[in-house]
Amino acid sequence: xxxxxxxxxxxxxMLGVLLAVQILVVVCLGAxxxxxxxxxxxxxxxxxxxRSSLAQTIRDPARLEEALEAHREELESSYGLDRPWxxxxxxxxxxxxxxxxxxxxxxxxxxxxxxxxxIVLERIPATMLLLTSAMVITAGIxxxxxxxxxxxxxxxLDRVVSGFSAVxxxxxxxxxxxxxILIFSFRLGILPTGGMYSVPPPDxxxxxxxxxxxxxxxxxxxxxxxxxxxxxYVIRTMTLNIAQAEHVTIARAKGLSERTVSGRHILRxxxxxxxxxxxxxxxxxxxxxxxxxxxxxxxxxxxxYYEAIAGTPDEMVIVALTFIYTLIYILARMVLEVLYVIxxxxxxxx
Amino acid sequence: xxxxxLIRELWKSAPGKLGLTLLGLLSLVSVYVILTYPSDYGTSxxxxxxxxxxxxxxxxxxWTGFLSSVKPTRHRIEEWExxxxxxxxxxxxxxxxxxVFALKGDEHPTFISFSLWNVEYHxxxxxxxxxxxxxxxxxxxLFRQAVSGPRTGEEAPYSxxxxxxxxxxxxxxxxxxxxxxxxxxxxxxxxxxxxxxHSAPVMAxxxxxxxxxxxxxxKGEYTLEVRILVNDERDKAGKVRMVQGGSVYGVMxxxxxxxxxxxxxxxxxxVALLIGIATSTISTLLGMILGMVSGYAGGKTDLVIQRxxxxxxxxxxxxxxxxLVFIGGSKLWLILMVLVAFSWPGLTIMVRSMVxxxxxxxxxxxxxxxxxxxxxxxxxxxxxxxxxxILAQLVFFAPSAILAEAGLSFLGLGDPSIPTWGQVLEYGFxxxxxxxxxxxxxxxxxxxxxxxxxxxxxxxxxxxxxxDPRLRGRRWWRY
Numbered sequence: 047x048x049x050x051x052x053x054x055x056x057x058x059x060m061l062g063v064l065l066a067v068q069i070l071v072v073v074c075l076g077a078x079x080x081x082x083x084x085x086x087x088x089x090x091x092x093x094x095x096x097r098s099s100l101a102q103t104i105r106d107p108a109r110l111e112e113a114l115e116a117h118r119e120e121l122e123s124s125y126g127l128d129r130p131w132x133x134x135x136x137x138x139x140x141x142x143x144x145x146x147x148x149x150x151x152x153x154x155x156x157x158x159x160x161x162x163x164x165i166v167l168e169r170i171p172a173t174m175l176l177l178t179s180a181m182v183i184t185a186g187i188x189x190x191x192x193x194x195x196x197x198x199x200x201x202x203l204d205r206v207v208s209g210f211s212a213v214x215x216x217x218x219x220x221x222x223x224x225x226x227i228l229i230f231s232f233r234l235g236i237l238p239t240g241g242m243y244s245v246p247p248p249d250x251x252x253x254x255x256x257x258x259x260x261x262x263x264x265x266x267x268x269x270x271x272x273x274x275x276x277x278x279y280v281i282r283t284m285t286l287n288i289a290q291a292e293h294v295t296i297a298r299a300k301g302l303s304e305r306t307v308s309g310r311h312i313l314r315x316x317x318x319x320x321x322x323x324x325x326x327x328x329x330x331x332x333x334x335x336x337x338x339x340x341x342x343x344x345x346x347x348x349x350x351y352y353e354a355i356a357g358t359p360d361e362m363v364i365v366a367l368t369f370i371y372t373l374i375y376i377l378a379r380m381v382l383e384v385l386y387v388i389x390x391x392x393x394x395x396x
Numbered sequence: 397x398x399x400x401x402l403i404r405e406l407w408k409s410a411p412g413k414l415g416l417t418l419l420g421l422l423s424l425v426s427v428y429v430i431l432t433y434p435s436d437y438g439t440s441x442x443x444x445x446x447x448x449x450x451x452x453x454x455x456x457x458x459w460t461g462f463l464s465s466v467k468p469t470r471h472r473i474e475e476w477e478x479x480x481x482x483x484x485x486x487x488x489x490x491x492x493x494x495x496v497f498a499l500k501g502d503e504h505p506t507f508i509s510f511s512l513w514n515v516e517y518h519x520x521x522x523x524x525x526x527x528x529x530x531x532x533x534x535x536x537x538l539f540r541q542a543v544s545g546p547r548t549g550e551e552a553p554y555s556x557x558x559x560x561x562x563x564x565x566x567x568x569x570x571x572x573x574x575x576x577x578x579x580x581x582x583x584x585x586x587x588x589x590x591x592x593x594h595s596a597p598v599m600a601x602x603x604x605x606x607x608x609x610x611x612x613x614x615k616g617e618y619t620l621e622v623r624i625l626v627n628d629e630r631d632k633a634g635k636v637r638m639v640q641g642g643s644v645y646g647v648m649x650x651x652x653x654x655x656x657x658x659x660x661x662x663x664x665x666x667v668a669l670l671i672g673i674a675t676s677t678i679s680t681l682l683g684m685i686l687g688m689v690s691g692y693a694g695g696k697t698d699l700v701i702q703r704x705x706x707x708x709x710x711x712x713x714x715x716x717x718x719x720l721v722f723i724g725g726s727k728l729w730l731i732l733m734v735l736v737a738f739s740w741p742g743l744t745i746m747v748r749s750m751v752x753x754x755x756x757x758x759x760x761x762x763x764x765x766x767x768x769x770x771x772x773x774x775x776x777x778x779x780x781x782x783x784x785x786i787l788a789q790l791v792f793f794a795p796s797a798i799l800a801e802a803g804l805s806f807l808g809l810g811d812p813s814i815p816t817w818g819q820v821l822e823y824g825f826x827x828x829x830x831x832x833x834x835x836x837x838x839x840x841x842x843x844x845x846x847x848x849x850x851x852x853x854x855x856x857x858x859x860x861x862x863x864d865p866r867l868r869g870r871r872w873w874r875y
Contacts, residue, residue, distance in 0.1 A: 062703075063710045070716070074723045212411075212857055216795050216849030218802055221821065221842035224830050232833040239831050333714030337803050341825070351718055355808045356826075364722055371715035379710065 049387060056383045060376045065139075067372045071365060072138045076131030080361055081138055088148045089121045142369050147362040153353060166347065166366045172242065173346030174374075176262065177335050180269035184277055184331075185324060187270070192281025193313065199286055207278055214275030220337035223268040227341070230264060237264050240343035265342040273331050280323040284316045291315075318390035325382045332375055347371065402787075412858020418851040426666035437663055438813040442655065449563065451654030452506040452641040454829070456836045461501075461644055469501035469613075471642030477635055479624075488627035495620045495638040504599045504613055506641035508538075510622050511561040514634025518552045521545050522633075523625040526566055528601065531616025534579045536601065538566040553630070561637075567597040576600050649836035652827045657820065661840055664817040668848045671728075671801045671816075675735045676793030683740035684786050687747025688774055692755060701744065709741035717800065721809045728811040731804060735797050743789050747782055754778050788859045795849035802845050817841035 075081040093114055104110045126134040141147065145163040155164040195204045231239040238244070242261050247254055288294065289312050297311045339348030347367055354363040406412035434440055441447055452471060461468040472495070479491035499505070510526055526539035543556050556562075566572070573593050580588045584605050592611055593600045602618070603611030622636050648658035690701040717734055724730045754760055755778070763777045804810065805818025806825070824830065824837040 059706055059710065063707050066707050067711060067716065071719060074720065078723055080723065212853055213846075213850055216799070216846050216853050218799050218806075218842060218845055220803065220806055221838075221845065224821070224825070224838050224842065227830050228833065228835055228838070232831070329712050329714075332712050333803070336714055336718075337806060340807065341830075351715075352807055355718075355722060359722070361722070364719055368715045368719040371712055375712040376710075 052387055053384065057380065060380060064372060064376055068139045068142055068369070069135070071142065071368060072135050073132075075365065076135065076138065081131055081134070082127065084148060084362060085125045085127055089118060089125065089127075091149065092121060093118060142365060145366055145369070147366050150354075150360045150363050152358045153350070153360050153363055162360075162362045162366050165363060166350065166370060169345060169347045169350050170370070172344060173335065173339065173348060176265055176269065176339065176344060176346060177331065177374075179262070180266050180273070180335070181324070181328075181331060183266065184270050184273050184327075188274060188277040188281050189313075189320065191274075192278045193285050193308065195278070195282040196285035196289055196312075197308070199282075204282070207275075208282070211275035211279035214272065217272055217275075218337075219268060219272035219334035220341050222272055223265065223338050223341040226264055226268055240341070242345055262344075265338050265344050268338050268342075269331060269334055272334055273327055277323060277327055281316070281320055284319045284323070285312060288312050288315050318386055321382055321386045321389060325379060325386075328378055328382070329375065332371065332378075336371075406855070406858045409858045409860075411854040415851055415854030415856075415858050418847070419855065422665060422669060422848060422851060425662070426669055429662055429666050433663055436813075438811075438815050442660055442663070442815045443812065445653050448650075448654040448656070450509065450511070450637070450639045451650050451656065452643065452645050453650060453654045454652050454832075454834055454837070455506060455643055455645050455650055456834075457647055457649040458642075458644040459647070460836075466503060467501040468503050468644040469499060469505050469640075469642050471645050472497050472640040473637065474639075475635060475637045485625075488625060489629065491624045491626065491633065493622045493624075493636040493638070495640070496617060497620070497640055498617045499602060499613060499615050501643065502613055503643035504602050504611075506643055507565055507598055507639075508567060508601070508620065508641065509563065509565045509639045510539075510620070511563040511637045511639075512557055512622070512633055512635070513561045514558055515543055515556045515562075515624070515632075516553045516634075517543065517556075517626065517631040518554070518628045520627045521554075522627075522631055524562070525621075525623040525625070526564070527621045527623065528566075529619040529621070530602075531614060531618065532583065532604070534583065536572060536575050536579065538569070538572055539564055561635075567601050572601075573597055580605055648840060649834075651820070651823060651837055652829070657837065657840065660815050660820055661817065661844060663815055664820070664841070664844065665848070667728075667814055667816050668798050668801075668845070671732065672794035672798045672848065672852060675732050675739070675797035676790050678732075679736040679739040679793055680743060680786060680790040682736060683743030683789070684747055684782075686740060687744040688751055688778065690744060691748035691751025692770070692774060692778070698748070702748070705741035705744045708738060709745070711738065713738045713800070714803065717804060718807060718809065721804060726809050726811050728801075728814050731801055731809075731811070732797075735800055739793055739796070743786070746789075747786070750782050750785070751778055754781055784859070788856055791852050791859060792856045794852040798845060798849050798852075817845050 072081070075084070096117055097110070097114060100110060100113060104113060122128055126137060131138075145166065147162040149160045150162055150165055153165050154160055155168050157164075159165070191207065195201075195207055198204060227239050230237040238261050240261075242258060243254070244257050244261075248257050293315075294307060294311050297307050302311075335346075336348035336351055338344070339346045340352040343349060347370060350363065351367055354360040354367070403416065406416055450473060456468075458468070458470065474495045476493045480494040481492045483490045483492065508528070512524065515522060521543040523540065523542045525537065528534075528536045528538055530536070546552070546554050576593055576597065577588060577590060580593075580600075588605050589610075596611075599611045602613055604614045606612045620638050620640070622638065624633055626632075646656050646658050648656070648661060651657055651660075686701050686705070690698045690705075716738070717731075720734045721731055724734075760773055760777050763773050768776070801810075801816065802818035802821070805816050806822045808822055808826075810816055810819040810822065812819075818841070820841045821838055824834065824841075829837045
């Protein structure tokens with residue numbers, strides 16, 4: 047029962063976050079007049095379609111304009127343009143949720159569609175590939191190194207890694223990416239400078255996959271490098287605290303093997319706080335991935351931000367991206383929260 | 397705790413010492429920048445391409461010459477108010493301005509140009525000629541043009557190039573290429589690669605035809621003459637400037653507009669410190685006040701503040717930051733405000749829990765019994781216990797603010813009137829500096845961001861022993 051309750055509270059908080067972000071976005075759009083312009087654009091789009099079909103039946107240009115004007119007013123009241131922006135807010139929130147954000151000015155999806163939803167949605171897989179692999183690798187390496195350090199506290203390696211993790215808080219992830227491009231692509235010439243596939247992409251599913259992997263190497267490495275330091279440090283400290291607890295001493299005194307001690311009595315106990323640290327690092331990794339995608343021309347949603355800002359700004363694409371990123375963040379948070387609840391028996395029985 | 401004691405405590409630890417030293421250095425440089433730079437630097441200098449026209453574009457720092465076996469050519473710029481020589485002719489005078497320069501490097505000059513200000517004439521328009529004499533005896537006429545004639549209704553003396561100089565980048569003219577081709581075929585009987593002469597005339601201008609079809613540098617003494625042929629003795633030119641573009645420039649090199657990166661990067665330092673310190677101070681104050689109120693007042697106020705903190709703490713900052721700055725416009729103060737708006741909850745939650753503990757403690761109890769007011773209890777009996785912890789947070793917020801602004805600038809949302817390191821990087825990235833290997837353009841700004849952020853990191857680490865040890869474990873970078 048308490049398990050459900052905990053999850054419900056967490057879920058509600060997350061829903062609150064999503065709603066708060068939506069309201070913030072909609073208020074900003076409304077107060078600055080963006081939403082008016084956006085709806086006007088949608089209406090003119092519809093009227094243009096109507097004009098060509100009406101022109102078939104109505105020959106007289108004056109009557110045609112009259113009919114179109116009537117349609118315009120009808121549409122404006124149906125979209126709520128005759129009311130102030132705050133009266134339209136609920137509708138606007140709903141439109142953002144459905145990604146019903148009209149058409150982009152200059153950006154196009156790969157099959158040429160200019161609908162904002164198409165442009166943004168087709169970029170999700172690329173971003174997810176980068177984010178999930180970076181997080182899984184970070185978590186894996188982080189646990190390995192962190193536990194290793196915790197068993198030798200104060201060793202030279204421990205000090206070096208602790209120092210590095212302190213410095214890595216001050217490292218801009220994207221700049222690390224630029225450095226890696228300079229070293230591995232420009233100087234050594236062994237890895238591509240960016241993009242997702244070679245030009246032209248190789249034939250065959252497996253070859254294509256390997257090509258994608260080859261291009262993903264540097265961006266993933268960048269993300270891992272930037273988030274690994276703090277993460278290792280957290281795991282080390284967590285594990286160290288628990289390794290010095292009495293139940294571990296007792297477990298050793300019982301004559302249990304070192305494997306059992308570190309696996310069952312240290313790591314298992316340290317698991318929930320390790321998940322917490324993953325949760326805390328999530329926002330940073332997400333933000334880092336936006337900039338890393340930009341640097342490596344990785345055609346995911348982060349790069350789309352850059353493309354939507356540069357040149358002719360595509361504001362609705364940015365709205366959609368902000369929404370999707372919040373959504374992804376919240377979903378990932380929920381997954382980790384569930385993991386936490388599964389791992390921590392105190393939540394279940396407390 | 398007094399400031400002096402605090403600094404002494406900080407100085408005791410290695411990171412504290414390092415942090416204080418770095419902060420002192422950065423502050424000194426910032427003070428120098430604030431005192432010497434104009435307050436509208438971003439718009440009046442950095443954002444004004446005309447000022448940088450005579451600098452070489454995208455060239456590495458001058459000191460790279462010491463590290464490389466290829467000797468670079470240094471940048472030369474000379475200015476005259478008076479001609480070096482005046483030659484009298486039957487029909488007037490020729491005023492000659494001469495720049496003599498020796499090429500010793502292995503790299504070609506990047507360009508050659510002259511500028512002319514304030515030409516005044518009375519009867520006939522002067523004719524301006526630019527001639528390059530090469531060490532091998534070649535004389536190439538790079539430019540010949542008469543100053544524009546009198547307009548209808550204009551009275552003598554006629555004044556030209558008063559507001560805007562006549563600026564000519566030499567060598568790309570078709571006639572120059574023809575002269576070069578002819579000269580080379582007479583002097584060096586070889587097959588000349590016409591393509592090189594046409595695509596890179598400056599290389600040919602300062603080179604001899606090589607065996608591999610290129611034009612290796614011809615070392616030796618060159619003379620660039622700007623001659624002004626005037627027909628009236630009263631005619632004159634105000635100022636002449638000649639530039640031989642170097643293949644290296646200054647301490648930090650230049651960007652694609654020829655801007656001196658050392659200058660721009662130096663300006664970025666006080667800006668970065670301002671971003672870090674202003675954001676962290678305001679957000680710490682906000683977080684602290686909200687935390688105190690939340691913890692001390694309790695009840696509904698507490699509930700509202702805590703729920704708000706929960707929500708704001710869980711918002712992914714960068715996407716929202718991008719959105720808000722995009723909609724609100726790229727202004728530095730807006731960026732700062734948005735950063736503040738998202739960074740208070742951590743401290744609020746922390747301070748509240750500390751206040752809750754302290755509120756029921758004996759000290760507060762005693763103060764209340766003695767009739768102390770709520771404000772007095774907060775200021776005299778609660779705040780001092782949390783002060784050192786809040787100070788640690790203050791220091792710790794700064795690097796994240798600097799990094800956030802840099803990231804935002806890198807996406808193209810930086811305030812264009814205030815150049816920052818992130819903007820220098822953005823321009824470099826957008827113009828392909830990363831893929832062309834222009835390291836001097838993209839490495840130093842990032843390094844400066846890291847150094848500034850690390851300074852605050854070290855200070856935070858040094859503060860650790862000062863902060864209440866019971867709370868140490870709860871610091872967010874540990875858990």
